[in-house]
Amino acid sequence: xxxxxxxxxxxxxxxxxxxxxxxxxxxxxxxxxxxxxxxxxxxxxxxxxxxxxxxxxxxxxxxxxxxxxxxxxxxxxxxxxxxxxxxxxxxxxxxxxxxxxxxxxxxxxxxxxxxx
Numbered sequence: 001x002x003x004x005x006x007x008x009x010x011x012x013x014x015x016x017x018x019x020x021x022x023x024x025x026x027x028x029x030x031x032x033x034x035x036x037x038x039x040x041x042x043x044x045x046x047x048x049x050x051x052x053x054x055x056x057x058x059x060x061x062x063x064x065x066x067x068x069x070x071x072x073x074x075x076x077x078x079x080x081x082x083x084x085x086x087x088x089x090x091x092x093x094x095x096x097x098x099x100x101x102x103x104x105x106x107x108x109x110x111x112x113x114x115x116x
Contacts, residue, residue: 011038019053019077023062028054028074033114037077040096040112044089049080051109076100076113086110 005025006017011034019034020027041048055063055071070076081089083105093101093112100113 010034013038013041013048014050018050019074021054021056021059023059024056026054026056028072030074030114033075033077033112036096036098036114037079037112040093040098043092043096050077051080052078070113070115073115075115076111078104078109078111080108081110083108 004017006020006027008016010016010029014034014037016027016029019029037048052063052071053076054074055065055069057072060069060072065071071078081103086103086105089110090101090103093110097114098112099115100111102111104111
């Protein structure tokens with residue numbers, strides 16, 4: 001089986017390919033984001049599925065992302081969390097040090113950001 005580009009473990013629970021832009025396969029990833037996600041995964045005690053990591057300008061526009069999206073800087077990730085667990089997950093994320101943890105109950109994910 002041929003290994004895909006960016007297909008390698010970067011932490012115990014995360015693979016770089018999870019963070020790549022789906023259209024161009026590029027990745028820009030702030031190490032602090034990954035370390036906080038790994039710590040959050042350990043505190044949460046359940047798998048964390050990355051819906052969206054890095055986005056190039058084109059993909060960010062395509063999905064309706066804001067112009068100053070932290071996804072374009074590798075400082076944000078959207079993670080899949082069922083709506084009934086989003087409140088508890090958000091609390092743990094904030095306690096872990098994420099600067100933003102925005103719940104999208106109807107869409108089934110939480111947006112996590114680092115930085116100002």
